[in-house]
Amino acid sequence: MIQPTQIDLIVKNARELLTLSSSFKDESGLGIIQNGAVAVKKGRIFWVGKTEEISGKFPLSRDGREMDATGKVAMPGLIDAHTHLIFAGSRENEFEQRIQGLSYQEIAGRGGGILSTVEATRHSSFDELLSLAKRRLDRMLVKGVTTVEAKSGYGLSLQDEIKILRVMKALQESHPIDLVPTFLGAHTVPKEFRGDRARYMDLLTEEMIPKVAQERLAEFCDVFCEEKAFTLEESKKILETGKRYGLKPKIHADQLSSGGGAELAAEVLAYSADHLEYASPEGIRKMAEKGVTAVLLPGASFFLSTKRYPLAREMIERGVAVSLATDLNPGSSMTESLPMMMTMGCTMYKLLPKEVIQATTIHGARSMGREKEIGSLEVGKQADLLVLDIPNYRYLPYHFGVDHVEYVLKKGKIVYQRPT
Numbered sequence: 001m002i003q004p005t006q007i008d009l010i011v012k013n014a015r016e017l018l019t020l021s022s023s024f025k026d027e028s029g030l031g032i033i034q035n036g037a038v039a040v041k042k043g044r045i046f047w048v049g050k051t052e053e054i055s056g057k058f059p060l061s062r063d064g065r066e067m068d069a070t071g072k073v074a075m076p077g078l079i080d081a082h083t084h085l086i087f088a089g090s091r092e093n094e095f096e097q098r099i100q101g102l103s104y105q106e107i108a109g110r111g112g113g114i115l116s117t118v119e120a121t122r123h124s125s126f127d128e129l130l131s132l133a134k135r136r137l138d139r140m141l142v143k144g145v146t147t148v149e150a151k152s153g154y155g156l157s158l159q160d161e162i163k164i165l166r167v168m169k170a171l172q173e174s175h176p177i178d179l180v181p182t183f184l185g186a187h188t189v190p191k192e193f194r195g196d197r198a199r200y201m202d203l204l205t206e207e208m209i210p211k212v213a214q215e216r217l218a219e220f221c222d223v224f225c226e227e228k229a230f231t232l233e234e235s236k237k238i239l240e241t242g243k244r245y246g247l248k249p250k251i252h253a254d255q256l257s258s259g260g261g262a263e264l265a266a267e268v269l270a271y272s273a274d275h276l277e278y279a280s281p282e283g284i285r286k287m288a289e290k291g292v293t294a295v296l297l298p299g300a301s302f303f304l305s306t307k308r309y310p311l312a313r314e315m316i317e318r319g320v321a322v323s324l325a326t327d328l329n330p331g332s333s334m335t336e337s338l339p340m341m342m343t344m345g346c347t348m349y350k351l352l353p354k355e356v357i358q359a360t361t362i363h364g365a366r367s368m369g370r371e372k373e374i375g376s377l378e379v380g381k382q383a384d385l386l387v388l389d390i391p392n393y394r395y396l397p398y399h400f401g402v403d404h405v406e407y408v409l410k411k412g413k414i415v416y417q418r419p420t
């Protein structure tokens, strides 16, 4: 006799199950199943549907568990698609100076800015960086984040960039959150190369990228393409070199000025172009044409009190997949809260609640080429999901600054449960 399939976990009775799958069409575009249920086997989604269809269908395995989500929302784990996770030190003094009206240049002149974080990070050991980053990931997990893209870029020497990337590897092996590592040696030109940037370009393209690729320490290569950081030509060279070594391109583009970064993202077939406050309509059109995801970072606009916002609505209307991320970093966005970014996406960028949910799930996955693996609740995908103590999906960005997450499941296992 054929034994019925045994299931490891069932989540049932969810008032709204947000599948983010096109197989469940509804007007929200979130693929909502009312009174929904999910069955998980061996860390993967085995079945998705209505609770009444599941009853008696799948017997639980010996250690199997059933979770009741009556009156609640269940959805895929959140994906933070842009963070500078690994750094030492903090810059609350600059925060205060900015409030008092000091400019970035004046702050840098007083020894602040990105180079102060580089200094602190270089002077920190592997273990110190590991412990700092682990606490940041723990804070993210409580917010419902199950996958995080993390950039290096506060080492800016071969040895320190490698140290940072090895910290990520250790976290990947020890923390429930999945990390997607990105090499950002082209974050800024370090102090010791300021008189000879060509030599830093050589170090990046001839030593750092080959070494990072050889040790398989990163999946992506990113560059800060901006007048004050790396020019269009330099950015192109760095990303093309990365590609030759198997590192997929990403780009910090058009944050402070319209420099053709969005166009370059399309030209090099970047997985994502990030920031985009000054992206040109032509750049947006090209991104749509080449399928480049836009990763928008409202935390940086909010924290720096900048008035210029990216053309988020136009991006969506043109068919660009729009993602939202924290940009977690000590200078311009000191936060681990992706749900806060969802609220800011609504109030500042005029995205709708359904759009900020897409932005932090399936579009986040797309920005790192993982859309077949995570970002929606579909059969065969990794069982990363949340149970939220909210009555409907619109409530999530609406009631801001508090934690709604009751359970976080990673690969079918409970990795966070809200204390009762």
Ligand SMILES: [Zn+2]
Pocket (backbone or CB within 6 Å): 082, 084, 252, 327
């Ligand atoms: Zn960034």
